[in-house]
Amino acid sequence: MSGSNATPAVADRSVPRSRRKDGDISRDARGRVAGMPPILQYGFRPFFFLAALYAGLAVPLWLWIYVGAPAPPGPFGGLGWHAHEMIFGYLGAVIAGFILTAIPNWTGRLPLSGWPLALLVALWIAGRAGNAALAAPVPALVLDLAFPAVLALAVWREVVAGRNWRNAPIAAMITLFAIAGAIDHLSALGVAPEQLGIRLALGVAAVMIVLVGGRIVPSFTRNWLAKRGAARVPAPFGPLDRAAMAATAIAALGWIAAPEAAATGALLVVAGILVGVRLARWRGLATFSEPIVLILHLGYGWVALALVLLGLAALVPGDVPVSAALHALTAGAVGTMTLAVMTRASLGHTGRPIVADGAVVALYAFVTLGAVLRVAAPFAGAWYLPVLYAGGALWSAAFLLFAIRYAPILWGARAGA
Numbered sequence: 492m493s494g495s496n497a498t499p500a501v502a503d504r505s506v507p508r509s510r511r512k513d514g515d516i517s518r519d520a521r522g523r524v525a526g527m528p529p530i531l532q533y534g535f536r537p538f539f540f541l542a543a544l545y546a547g548l549a550v551p552l553w554l555w556i557y558v559g560a561p562a563p564p565g566p567f568g569g570l571g572w573h574a575h576e577m578i579f580g581y582l583g584a585v586i587a588g589f590i591l592t593a594i595p596n597w598t599g600r601l602p603l604s605g606w607p608l609a610l611l612v613a614l615w616i617a618g619r620a621g622n623a624a625l626a627a628p629v630p631a632l633v634l635d636l637a638f639p640a641v642l643a644l645a646v647w648r649e650v651v652a653g654r655n656w657r658n659a660p661i662a663a664m665i666t667l668f669a670i671a672g673a674i675d676h677l678s679a680l681g682v683a684p685e686q687l688g689i690r691l692a693l694g695v696a697a698v699m700i701v702l703v704g705g706r707i708v709p710s711f712t713r714n715w716l717a718k719r720g721a722a723r724v725p726a727p728f729g730p731l732d733r734a735a736m737a738a739t740a741i742a743a744l745g746w747i748a749a750p751e752a753a754a755t756g757a758l759l760v761v762a763g764i765l766v767g768v769r770l771a772r773w774r775g776l777a778t779f780s781e782p783i784v785l786i787l788h789l790g791y792g793w794v795a796l797a798l799v800l801l802g803l804a805a806l807v808p809g810d811v812p813v814s815a816a817l818h819a820l821t822a823g824a825v826g827t828m829t830l831a832v833m834t835r836a837s838l839g840h841t842g843r844p845i846v847a848d849g850a851v852v853a854l855y856a857f858v859t860l861g862a863v864l865r866v867a868a869p870f871a872g873a874w875y876l877p878v879l880y881a882g883g884a885l886w887s888a889a890f891l892l893f894a895i896r897y898a899p900i901l902w903g904a905r906a907g908a
Contacts, residue, residue, distance in 0.1 A: 527604065527605040527606075528902075529901075529902060529903055529904050529905070530901060530902050531604065531605055531606075531608050531609055532604055532605075533591070533592050533602055533604065533608075533840060534587060534588050534589075534590070534591025534592050534602070534603055534608060534611075535588040535589065535591070535592040535833075535836055535837060535840060535901075536588075536837075536901045536902070537588075537608065537609075537612045537901075538584045538585065538587045538588030538591070538612070538615070539584075539585065539588045539833045539836075539837055539897070539901060540894060540897065540898065540901045540902070541584055541612070541615065541616075542581050542582075542584035542585045542588065542829075542833070542890075543830075543833065543890040543891070543893040543894040543897070544890070544891070544894045545576075545580055545581055545584065545619070546577070546581045546826075546887065546890040547887045547888070547889075547890035547891030547893075547894060548887070548891075549573070549576055549577065549580070549581070549887075550577075550883050550886060550887040551883065551884070551887055553569070553572075553573040553883075554879075554880060554883050556569045556572075556573075557569070563622070563623040563624065564623075564624060564625075564626045565621070565622045565623050565624060565625055565626065565631055566622065566625070566626070566627075566628040566631045566632070566676065566679045566680075567622065567679050568679075571675075571679060572622065572623070574675075574689055575622060575672075575675055575689075576619065576622060577821065578689065578692050578693065578696075578821070579618075579635070579639070579668075579671075579672045579675070579692065580615075580618070580619050580622075582692075582696060582825055582829065583615070583638065583639060583642075583668070583672075584615055585829045585832075585833065586642075586665065586668065586699075587611070587615070587638075587642050588833075589832060589836070590642070590646055590661070590665065591603050591608070591611075591645075592836065592840060593658075594646065594649045594650075594653075597649075597650075597653065597655045597657075597658050598649050598650065598652065598653025598654075598655045599653060600649055600652060600653050603645065611638065611641060611642065611645075614637045614638040614641060615638045617634050617637065617638070618634055618635035618636075618637065618638045620634075621634035621635050622635055628676065628679060628680050631676070632673070632676040632677075632680075635672065635676065636669065636672055636673055636676070639665075639668060639669035639672055640669055642665065642669070643662070643665050643666045643668075643669045646661070646662045646665050647662050647666070650662045660702070661699070661702075661703070664695045664698065664699055667691065667695050668692055668695050668696075670691070671688045671689070671691035671692035671695065672688065672692070673688070674687050674688030674691060675687075675688030675689060675692070676688070687747070690746060690747045690750060691747050693817070693820055693821065693825075694743035694744070694746060694747045695743075696820070696824075696825055697739060697743055697794060697797070697798070697820060697824070698736075698739055698740050698743055700790070700791070700794050700824060700825070700828050701735065701736055701739045701766060701794060702736060704787070704790070704791045704794070704828060705728075705732060705735075705736065705769070707787065707832075708725075708770075708773055708787045708788060708791050709725035709726075709728075709773045711784055711787060711835075712724075712725050712773055712774055712775070712777075712778060712784055712787075712788070713725050715778065715781055715784050716774065716777060716778075721774075721777065723774060723777075724774065725772060725773040725774050726772035726773070731765070731768065731769055731772070732769055734765055735762070735765040735766050735768070735769040738758070738761055738762040738765050738766075739762045739765075739766060739794075739798065741758060741762070742755070742758040742759045742761070742762035742798065742802075743762075745758050745759070746758075746759060746801060750801075750805065751805050751808070752805065753805065753806060755802075755805050756801075756802040756803065756804070756805030756806035757802065757806070758802070759798050759799070759801045759802030759805065760798070760799050760802035760803065760806070761802075762798045762802075763794075763795045763796065763797070763798030763799035763800075763801075763802060764795070764799065766791075766794055766795040766798060767792070767795035767796075767799075770788065770791050770792055770795060773788065775788030775792075781847075782847040782851070782852050782855055783831075783834065783835055783845060783846060783847040783851065786827065786830070786831040786834075786847075786855050787828070787831050787835075789827055789831075789855075789859060790824060790827035790828030790829075790830075790831050791824075791828065793819060793820075793823035793824035793827055793828070793862065794820070794824040794828075796819050796823065796824075797816060797819035797820035797823060797824050798820075800815060800816035800819050800866075801813075801816040801817075801819075801820070803816070804816045812869040812870075814868075814869050815866050815867075815868075815869045815870065818862070818865045818866050819862070819866045822861065822862040822865045822866070822882070822886055823862040823863075823865075823866060826858050826861075826862055826886060826889075827858055827859065827862065830854065830855070830858050830889060830890070830893065831855075833893065833897075834847070834851050834854070834855075834893065834897070837897050837900055837901060838900070841900050841901075841903075841905050841906055842905045842906035842907050843900065843906050850892060850896040851896065853892060854888075854889040854890075854892040854893050854896070855889075857885045857886065857888045857889035857892065858885075858886055858889035858890075860882075860885050861881075861882045861883065861884070861885030861886025861887070861888070861889060862882070862886060863882070864878050864879075864881050864882030864885065865879070865882035865883065865886065867882075868882060
């Protein structure tokens, strides 16, 4: 695990001089295709920008549909489109940006850059367009699944070629994520159980956050505390960490298969408690003066809360609405953790200091308050709609602010280049 300020899984390292040729493609010292604009130099650049822009625009559009505007004519309808696109559109883009930047450091191989990266971006855009505009379900399915299928194949190719078996579970989860997208399309066709694909994708997302977050949150916290001479650092990986990861995976499987079963609810509550105890050992309270570290702890904390709420929704469904639990996982855990990684990695991989300025602190506040309000909305009674609208506005504002603040960084040259 890297000790640099950039995300350990996506640390920006130069490619050896002997590997700067890929067939007839000329590459620079960092393995990027020479002569291409900065936005196509690494996977995080286009995918983080597009993901944030999409999240910032799709949520207000969904709220407009919710109050009576016509839904897109695609295969999912209003609510189905919202769920599918926030998971397989937004989250799919973030996963692509993260994994395509991580692979060169895992395997020592060249990054996806230039025209191949542009083609993958085009497939993601085509999937979004197909789901919005193609009423014919089969063409929409084919167009949408091209992106996750190609991404999964690319990840497996690099893991196998680089013999990087340690990260094979990540490749397997990306494959499951692609399969979940296919199942969600089949659900819209009426040939697969309703919501099965959504649960599979969110189960994969929860496990990925627990797994990858379990690497980066204590690592960055330890680095930050060590620079300040702190005597106490996050607890090392041990049996509790293994138990939390195993419990999350088992609970996720139960939730995917039988979300309303009491046994599933109990497993989810236990997993959430273990994840919360694991997080408490990482000294998050000591990072309050550094928002770009603190936000990682908040994102991980949302996972613990979401698992507990999902469990309670199965155990006491009359008291805890499923929608509140789902949005604790999506708007809370997924939204916060992905934004935390995007803000940090975008700075580190473009050679900039990894610090949160006023705009970044504001977008952290927006995403946190937006998620809290969205989870609270089902409990708000007559205030449901105002709380819902306020939560959606704040949450989407966080991602629009990211797109605005980080556009010069993601589209521009690396600092000092």
